[in-house]
Amino acid sequence: MTGVGVRRGATNLISSVSWNVELDERWVVLGGNGAGKTTLLRVANAELHPTTGVAHVLGERLGRVDVFELRTRIGLCSSALLARVPAEEIVRDVVMSAGYAVVGRWRERYDEIDTGRADELMKSLGIGHLGDRTFGTLSEGERKRALIARALMTDPELLLLDEPAAGLDLGGREDLVARLSELAMDPDAPATVLVTHHVEEIPPGFTHLLLLRDGSVVASGLLDDVLTSENLSATFGQDLILERSGDRFFARRKG
Numbered sequence: 001m002t003g004v005g006v007r008r009g010a011t012n013l014i015s016s017v018s019w020n021v022e023l024d025e026r027w028v029v030l031g032g033n034g035a036g037k038t039t040l041l042r043v044a045n046a047e048l049h050p051t052t053g054v055a056h057v058l059g060e061r062l063g064r065v066d067v068f069e070l071r072t073r074i075g076l077c078s079s080a081l082l083a084r085v086p087a088e089e090i091v092r093d094v095v096m097s098a099g100y101a102v103v104g105r106w107r108e109r110y111d112e113i114d115t116g117r118a119d120e121l122m123k124s125l126g127i128g129h130l131g132d133r134t135f136g137t138l139s140e141g142e143r144k145r146a147l148i149a150r151a152l153m154t155d156p157e158l159l160l161l162d163e164p165a166a167g168l169d170l171g172g173r174e175d176l177v178a179r180l181s182e183l184a185m186d187p188d189a190p191a192t193v194l195v196t197h198h199v200e201e202i203p204p205g206f207t208h209l210l211l212l213r214d215g216s217v218v219a220s221g222l223l224d225d226v227l228t229s230e231n232l233s234a235t236f237g238q239d240l241i242l243e244r245s246g247d248r249f250f251a252r253r254k255g
């Protein structure tokens with residue numbers, strides 16, 4: 001993205017964002033409520049066109065490309081998508097139907113390769129035993145993992161995860177962080193962008209960080225350089241102390 005802004009009425013959802021994600025990078029996007037994280041991800045998912053500036057996704061310039069075709073190369077996991085999955089859908093079908101960009105009452109025929117791939121992905125995300133269940137019977141954490149398996153089903157070149165740990169309990173969060181860490185360290189995994197509110201949710205193996213506040217970039221670059229108490233304080237507008245324990249991060253207010 002070069003100088004990307006998205007405007008709705010008199011409001012700038014994001015302004016002058018310049019950001020470059022390479023295929024072997026794993027990015028975390030961190031910012032408070034309303035900072036513009038989802039807006040940024042929707043541009044990356046070719047759902048929103050910039051009002052100003054230029055955005056290229058997987059080498060294609062938005063506004064000059066068939067976005068439906070482009071989106072087949074992108075895997076997305078978001079709460080909006082989660083809300084659209086019918087409760088009675090079989091979990092394996094939720095994962096497999098990604099190739100057809102549909103959720104719910106699909107009537108496609110899948111071959112054994114599809115079934116095998118779906119089962120393999122579910123296994124790698126720790127839900128291999130849940131393929132025959134209906135989506136509505138899964139816990140929140142299991143649903144998130146099923147949607148990540150779905151996002152990976154088409155072997156995307158770009159994986160976008162919008163707050164996948166939101167609403168999970170401590171155990172569910174830790175499990176998801178561990179799975180995402182494994183994914184981040186897999187050299188065959190796609191370029192990944194993970195949106196979150198919490199430094200505690202940054203999975204080891206993520207390489208870069210973009211900090212957003214009020215639609216503008218506070219700092220971006222290598223995670224080890226950018227994730228500091230000073231930058232975090234500037235992002236959330238209060239004095240914060242960042243602590244590191246092993247390969248995980250924690251933040252709290254000063255004093």
Ligand SMILES: Nc1ncnc2c1ncn2[C@@H]1O[C@H](COP(=O)(O)OP(=O)(O)OP(=O)(O)O)[C@@H](O)[C@H]1O
Nearest residue numbers: 008011012013031032033034035036037038039040
């Ligand atoms: N269509 C719209 N018209 C006006 N304002 C909008 C519109 N869509 C979003 N906004 C505003 O733009 C800002 C950024 O929204 P966005 O959803 O990108 O934030 P976010 O960082 O993902 O927030 P959260 O962490 O709360 O999910 C918010 O203040 C939101 O109210």
